[in-house]
Amino acid sequence: METKSKSLSFWLLTAFFVLFVLFLYSPMIAVFILSFQGPTGGMTFPLRGLSLHWFTDLFTSSRYGDLGGAFQRSILLSLLAMLVTVVVSFFAGLGFRRRFWGSGALFYLAIIALVMPGILTGLGIGTIFQTLGLRTNWLVSGLGAHLSWTLPFGLLIMFAVLNRFNGAWEEAARDAGARPVQVLGMVTLPIVFPGLIAVALFGLTLSYDEYPRSLLTVGTRNTLPIHVANLTANVTTPALYAIGTLTTFLSLIVIAGAFGTISLAARKRR
Amino acid sequence: MNRNRAAQVLATPMAALLIAFAGAPLVMVVALSFWSFDGLEYHPDFTLANYVEVFSSAVTWTIFLNTVKYAAITWVLTLLIGFTVAYYLVFHVRVLKVQIGLFLLCTIPFWTSTVIRMIGWVPFLGKEGLFNNALIATGAIDRPLEFLLFSDFAVILTYVNLFTLFMLAPIFNSMAKIDRNVVEAALDAGASPAQILRDVIIPLSRTGIALGSIFVLTLVMGDFFIVRVMSGGQSTSVVSAMKNNIDQLYYPQAAAMAVLLIAVVLILVSVILRVVDVRSELAK
Numbered sequence: 001m002e003t004k005s006k007s008l009s010f011w012l013l014t015a016f017f018v019l020f021v022l023f024l025y026s027p028m029i030a031v032f033i034l035s036f037q038g039p040t041g042g043m044t045f046p047l048r049g050l051s052l053h054w055f056t057d058l059f060t061s062s063r064y065g066d067l068g069g070a071f072q073r074s075i076l077l078s079l080l081a082m083l084v085t086v087v088v089s090f091f092a093g094l095g096f097r098r099r100f101w102g103s104g105a106l107f108y109l110a111i112i113a114l115v116m117p118g119i120l121t122g123l124g125i126g127t128i129f130q131t132l133g134l135r136t137n138w139l140v141s142g143l144g145a146h147l148s149w150t151l152p153f154g155l156l157i158m159f160a161v162l163n164r165f166n167g168a169w170e171e172a173a174r175d176a177g178a179r180p181v182q183v184l185g186m187v188t189l190p191i192v193f194p195g196l197i198a199v200a201l202f203g204l205t206l207s208y209d210e211y212p213r214s215l216l217t218v219g220t221r222n223t224l225p226i227h228v229a230n231l232t233a234n235v236t237t238p239a240l241y242a243i244g245t246l247t248t249f250l251s252l253i254v255i256a257g258a259f260g261t262i263s264l265a266a267r268k269r270r
Numbered sequence: 271m272n273r274n275r276a277a278q279v280l281a282t283p284m285a286a287l288l289i290a291f292a293g294a295p296l297v298m299v300v301a302l303s304f305w306s307f308d309g310l311e312y313h314p315d316f317t318l319a320n321y322v323e324v325f326s327s328a329v330t331w332t333i334f335l336n337t338v339k340y341a342a343i344t345w346v347l348t349l350l351i352g353f354t355v356a357y358y359l360v361f362h363v364r365v366l367k368v369q370i371g372l373f374l375l376c377t378i379p380f381w382t383s384t385v386i387r388m389i390g391w392v393p394f395l396g397k398e399g400l401f402n403n404a405l406i407a408t409g410a411i412d413r414p415l416e417f418l419l420f421s422d423f424a425v426i427l428t429y430v431n432l433f434t435l436f437m438l439a440p441i442f443n444s445m446a447k448i449d450r451n452v453v454e455a456a457l458d459a460g461a462s463p464a465q466i467l468r469d470v471i472i473p474l475s476r477t478g479i480a481l482g483s484i485f486v487l488t489l490v491m492g493d494f495f496i497v498r499v500m501s502g503g504q505s506t507s508v509v510s511a512m513k514n515n516i517d518q519l520y521y522p523q524a525a526a527m528a529v530l531l532i533a534v535v536l537i538l539v540s541v542i543l544r545v546v547d548v549r550s551e552l553a554k
Contacts (some may be wrong), residue, residue, distance in 0.1 A: 009463075013358040017372070023431065024379050027390025030400075034393060035403035045400060088283045093349050095280030098273060113292035115484060115539050117492030117509050120400045120528045123516060124295020127302055129298055151287060156481075160443070205381045210494060216516070228385050229495060244386035251382045259374075 028248060035241035037206040043238060054242040064239065067227060072137055074224035078208035079163070080143055085150040086196055093158025094112030097167070114152040118212030121148050126216040138218040145213040157202060161195030194262050201258045205251065284369040296532070302525035312522050320526035329511075330527065333532075337507040340422075340497070344429040348486050349479070351430070352437030356478070357471070360445040360454075373442055380435045388428050388496055395419035395427075396478050420502025428500050435448035437482035444478030445471065484539055491535055 034041075038049025058064055096103060113121070125145050136142070161162050165188075173187045189196075211225040218226065228243060306315035324330050355376065363369040379387060394400045395418040402414040417423055449483035450472065456466045472479075508531050515524035 010362050013354065013362055013383055017355055017358050020351060020434075021375060024376060024434075026394065027387045027431065028382065028549065029390075030393045031390040044396050044398050045403075084287075088287060091280040095277040095284075098277040100274045100278040100281070102278065102285070103281070106281060106288070109285070109288050109293055111484075111539065111543070112296065112536070113288055115488040115535050116296060116532060117291065117488070117528070117535070119492070119494060119509055119513060119516070120299055120532065121292060122296040123296050123302075123521070123528070125291060127521065128294060128298050129543035131298075144287070147287050148291040149294070151284060155284065201381075209382075209384055211385065212492065214522055225383065225385055228383065232385065232389060232499065240389060244383065244389065248382040252378070253359060255378065255381050 021037075029139075031241045031244040032248070034238050035245040036208060037238040037241070041238060043236060043240075054237065054239045057239050057243055058246075061239075064231060064243075065227065066222075066234070067243070070222050070224045070227035073218075073221060074208055077138060077142060077146065078204050078221060080139075081146045081150050081207035082200050082203035084147060085154045088202050089154025089158050089199050090192070090196060092155055093162050096155070096159065103185060104183075110152040110155050113148045116148075117190070118149065118210070119215060121145055122213050122216035136217050136219040138214075138221055138223060141216060142218040142223070144208040145217040146210055149210060149213055150206050153200045153202045153206060157195065157199050158192075161192050161198075165191060186199075193265050197258055197262045197265070201255065204254065208251075299528050299532075302522055303529045305522045305525075307520060307522045312519075313418050320522045323523060324526045324530065330530075333506045333508055334512050334530075336505060337491055337509075337531075340426065340429065340507060341487050343426055343487050344433065344490045345483060347426070347430045348434045348437040349483065351434050352441055352482060353475075354481070355434075355438055356442040356445050356475075357467075359442060360448070361471075375436060377435060384432060385495075387432060390426060391424065391431070391500070392419065395424055403542065420500070420504060422505060424500040425497050425505060428496050429490055429493075432496070433486050436485035436489065440481035440485070441478035443474055444475045448474045476546050477548055480542050480548055484542055487538055488535055491531065549550065 006062045030045075033047070034043070034045070035054060036050050037047055037054060038051045039053040041048035092106075098108075122145055125141050125148075126136055127231070129141050134141075169187055169191065170183050174213065178186065209225055210223075211229060214223050214226055222230070224247070226238075228247075231240060231243070301314075302312075303320055304316045304318070305312045306317045306319065307313075334484065359369050359373055362373060392399070396402070397416070397419070398412045401418055402411075405411045406414065452474075453466060453470060456470050461469070491507075492509055494507060494513045497505055497507045498510050498513075508527060512524045512527050512531075515521070515527070
């Protein structure tokens, strides 16, 4: 493989990759830098001094509405969505290892849920609630709307995870006299655990960041993405970037935690 | 038989939730498209008036065409970029740890707020943004380019920025599963790199390409927020037009347009799924 043309293509592709990463990260970097804009600075470069002005403004000014409340609701909602997604996708994934009556239909329903424009899912759920005389509420209709998005992802990830799972391990445990619950808890679960963390991570972040499905289903109390999207229309100061830096920072902590758990679990098993 | 029944029970919660929050809403939207609207309220009914209105309006076809244009351009760009990056990571980065590390580097932005990453383009594209300032500094232009922000260019740039990962990840996943011996065998048999790419790597990455295409096409066709903000309200997509209808409580009209859009999306997806059997490929 060490011919001259090979190495040329290697460097060209490396350059392409570096450019791609720069392209991917530049909006985030710009947001990060500009959130420390001085009090007189604007939404674009240059920086007019460095300050924490816009961060303190977020916490002291009432201009930004109920930012804290929106954040709390989003965190709670995404944790709930994560829990339900992990449990439901895990069992559904186990079920899908066999072809059962309706498995094809369920697979296509999951695909439909995945490809349906989010705002339409929201419109449908909102109208159903209205027709039934119920009020849309972030914990009921909102959670349901998020699940219509996180569950298909969870199922697809479980397909990929169980794909590498050898059924003989369970057979061996059964032959050795394990009860079904023991097989599940002592063989199946530990082996697919890293995959479940991945499902959890997807469930959490997809729900936390969900905007179109939330719009018509959360009722009168907004979640964070809706709140931030509304702010983009009204706020024209670097405070917007300060919100961005804070939420990005929180997301990164969550991912670091998730990957930490995966690598801990992997080390334990060795 | 007994085991199949058990499998069915395991999948029941998934089925129940998806029927309640995806199947039923879809049925509701379809039903809503036949309801009547008297200018103030909408009522359960069976009328084709909404469809007549949607189909007879020239605006409908313009915005459908516009949406298809966005989807097609974004699809081509994300496919080219995603495939190239995946190819580089899988076949040019030899150390597995480095490969996974670089892949994770690409996925990190995905976990952060979409709205914020979209806003992050403003300091680059604005009239006094970095691109214009840099171009003026090098003397390439003497007046700031107006088309950078609030234009189709900005919309597609944002789509590519946000959605390439949805193409990259599945393609990376299926490429990583390709047996190296197959590639070696092709090399030994005298295949050129281009032949290996065309006859070995692309066919064996088809599941990833199919999944990625489904993600990107449906994300673009379902978007209304990016097109609204990044075009500065100048361009309309199907869903952003629908969103305007919804804001004015013209739910039935919005639903009629939605049914049309869902039909287009489902036809696209089923064509892709017909070409590549994603389910059995995933279960391989």
